[in-house]
Amino acid sequence: MTDANRSALRHWLSDVRESRDPAHNEGIDPCGVRWQRHAEGVLELTPANAGDATDATDATDATDATDATDSAAKSLGGRYDAVLSCGIHGDETAPIEIVDGILRDIADGRLTLRERVLVILGNPDAVRAGKRYLEYDLNRLFQGAHAKRAESPAVQRARELEVIVAQFFAGVDGVRRVRRHVDMHTAIRASLFSRFAVVPGTPEHPPSDDWIDTLAAADIEAVMRTEQPSVTFSYYTCARFGAQSCTLELGKVEPFGQNRLADFAGIDAALRRWLSGGEMGARDDGKVLRAQRFRVAAEIVRRTDAFVLDVPADIPNFTPYAAGTVLARDGENTYTVSHPEERIVFPNPNVANGLRAGVMVVPDA
Secondary structure, eight states: OOOTTSSTHHHHTOOGGGOOOHHHHEEEOTTSOEEEEEETTEEEEEOTTTTOSOOGGGOSSHHHHHHHHHHHHHHTTOSEEEEEEEOSSTTOHHHHHHHHHHHHHHHHTSSOOOSEEEEEEOOHHHHHHTSSOSSSOGGGSTTTGGGGSOOOHHHHHHHHHHHHHHHHHHOSSSOOOEEEEEEEEEESSOBSSSEEEEEEOOSSSOOOHHHHHHHHHTTOOEEEEEOSOOOSHHHHHHHHHOOEEEEEEEEEOOOTTOOOGGGGHHHHHHHHHHHTTSOTTOOTTOOOOOOEEEEEEEEEEOOSTTOEEOSOTTOOBTEEEETTOEEEEETTEEEEOOSSEEEEESOOTTSOTTSEEEEEEEEOO
């Protein structure tokens, strides 16, 4: 792991149950940022001077009232209720190091926090063990999926995170801000696009072009747009709360200390702009980038123990296949490419029965 003696993770990983003393679980840092630890690895930060704005009802006309309301909203935690998560899979270390650096700089006063943010290290036990997960994949337990599984630490954690996020998005001051959730991962295999995003949506909350363009400005090379129901963390926050949500895949899994953090400079800078009150998509160099867009055409689901995925074990994400190619067999059922070209993402034949073993995407017109 990173150097715990100088890392924000030393405090971030502390268990809320270790002490009944409120000073162990909440306080104000020297820069004035209020912090509260809701559970192990879950830290809520509120900007300095939150709550000091003049009451908007004191305004004397409609224009002043609008300005005062906007001022109050910003002073009470900016324009966003921000959720920033990583470590949902314990061996995906680069996002943890990125978030750790952001937390250190907030604590040291090098980064001025202007947005209310809930920082989540999803699976601390798996992080300590250096494993993707211990008993079950945490990112397959949201949107109520935990209720269908036998009680376990992973089930308890998914349920706990859903409750904490719901309470956070409910707010504390009656001001409705934009809800946004960035869930950061790294992939277990190579990819033809080294940094890509899965952007969920629903008929009520479809992914917006502005949100996709914002991710492109963070050096995200490709975006998979999907409105298919899912049990992932980012789908939960989108479907349940209408949040601008995404799952970011930032390169390959590496151990702590072996990540090339320079490869993630774009997303690191974008997150810092956002949390300090700027526009996440407003690059310092002024460049306007475009991500290659895809939409999910189908999911390959493993139904039985007879399932076979006919792709090489080391195939990169986004590898293309032509129409007519048979990619999967499961007893009498097969998956055959039906579009002129489809690309496979997240191929994994070793998932449990009933889970997806691959996602097929096509260009998003």
